[in-house]
Amino acid sequence: MELREIKGVGPETLRKLLEAGYSTVESVAFASPQDLASDAGIGEATARKIIEQARRMVAGGEGRGGKLVQILPGREAKRILQSIERVTTGLTGLDSVLGGGVETCAITEFYGPARAGKTQLCHQLCVTVQLPKEKGGLEGRALYIDTERTVRYDAIARIAERFGLNMDEACDNVFYTYAVNSEALRETIRELDEVVKQNMVKLVVVDCLTGHFRAEYTGRETLALRQQLINRMIHDLLRLALSYDLAVVVTNQVHAQPDVWGKSEAPTGGHVVAHGVTYRVGLSIKKHNVRVASLVDAPALPPSSAFFAITDRGLVDVSEEEAAKGKLVEE
Numbered sequence: 474m475e476l477r478e479i480k481g482v483g484p485e486t487l488r489k490l491l492e493a494g495y496s497t498v499e500s501v502a503f504a505s506p507q508d509l510a511s512d513a514g515i516g517e518a519t520a521r522k523i524i525e526q527a528r529r530m531v532a533g534g535e536g537r538g539g540k541l542v543q544i545l546p547g548r549e550a551k552r553i554l555q556s557i558e559r560v561t562t563g564l565t566g567l568d569s570v571l572g573g574g575v576e577t578c579a580i581t582e583f584y585g586p587a588r589a590g591k592t593q594l595c596h597q598l599c600v601t602v603q604l605p606k607e608k609g610g611l612e613g614r615a616l617y618i619d620t621e622r623t624v625r626y627d628a629i630a631r632i633a634e635r636f637g638l639n640m641d642e643a644c645d646n647v648f649y650t651y652a653v654n655s656e657a658l659r660e661t662i663r664e665l666d667e668v669v670k671q672n673m674v675k676l677v678v679v680d681c682l683t684g685h686f687r688a689e690y691t692g693r694e695t696l697a698l699r700q701q702l703i704n705r706m707i708h709d710l711l712r713l714a715l716s717y718d719l720a721v722v723v724t725n726q727v728h729a730q731p732d733v734w735g736k737s738e739a740p741t742g743g744h745v746v747a748h749g750v751t752y753r754v755g756l757s758i759k760k761h762n763v764r765v766a767s768l769v770d771a772p773a774l775p776p777s778s779a780f781f782a783i784t785d786r787g788l789v790d791v792s793e794e795e796a797a798k799g800k801l802v803e804e
């Protein structure tokens with residue numbers, strides 16, 4: 474399935490698409506006509522036609538996400554939706570809070586204050602996604618977009634050892650890129666198609682989604698633009714998730730917000746992030762190395778929470794009783 478096989482794409486359009494970063498049929502199929510038209514500098518009517526053709530092509534392919542873009546009889550839709558895969562977090566508690574793990578073809582957000590364990594959880598997922606399917610993995614690779622320079626390959630190696638994987642291979646299977654600012658982050662996300670498709674990437678991590686935007690767009694007058702850019706970025710991530718049946722995991726910071734009770738902590742990004750992500754999980758610090766993960770928004774899942782502890786070998790389950798004692802949990 475190649476771009477030039479899309480009906481109506483001649484050499485000139487092909488060049489424009491490639492230049493605008495649309496390198497696969499999937500990337501075109503899930504684009505909006507407005508984005509495609511303005512990115513590639515083609516008319517909106519042409520963009521619509523190309524998208525329609527690309528959608529037909531992906532619907533006939535193997536991917537579950539690709540099948541969802543056509544009108545399906547209920548029974549068929551149900552079958553496809555039920556077959557969407559999940560990645561284990563390596564935590565029994567958090568897996569059950571999430572309805573069986575982190576879902577593919579979707580975006581899962583983990584938000585919380587500093588030290589809540591967001592980055593540690595992302596490290597663990599980079600390993601568990603590699604596990605065989607019978608152990609809850611997807612036998613795929615991970616791609617880590619780091620905005621804070623906090624990724625540690627020695628930590629990934631220790632987690633890999635715990636899950637019985639070869640440490641070097643497991644580290645090799647985690648692609649890495651550092652996005653220095655919001656512009657680099659947006660560009661990186663827009664141009665991931667090729668890498669993801671060719672390397673069996675089944676997990677894309679963005680740690681952290683909003684940090685650069687918070688730092689760069691400070692005044693009130695820049696708020697509208699900031700939200701617009703974040704919105705587009707989230708759409709590009711969802712497009713990737715659907716195009717290649719992969720899981721997207723993003724982390725988010727919290728900020729204090731006044732409310733009727735005085736003050737509380739809310740995830741950054743407002744409605745744009747709230748509506749854009751599929752699953753929202755809040756992480757908070759209990760005591761010592763014990764943390765609690767709470768599902769706050771998910772399609773068809775009740776709110777619930779689970780405890781875990783941060784250890785040298787990654788995150789481990791903690792029972793409610795152990796968490797209540799608040800003692801330092803050892804492996």
Ligand SMILES: Nc1ncnc2c1ncn2[C@@H]1O[C@H](COP(=O)(O)OP(=O)(O)OP(=O)(O)O)[C@@H](O)[C@H]1O
Nearest residue numbers: 586587588589590591592593594762783784785786
């Ligand atoms: N081996 C370990 N054993 C116990 N605790 C650890 C270990 N390694 C890291 N930690 C703890 O994990 C916490 C850091 O977690 P993490 O980096 O995932 O936080 P975060 O939510 O990503 O924070 P930030 O918002 O600053 O990025 C710290 O409290 C640190 O003490």
Ligand SMILES: [Mg+2]
Nearest residue numbers: 591592621623
């Ligand atoms: Mg972090």
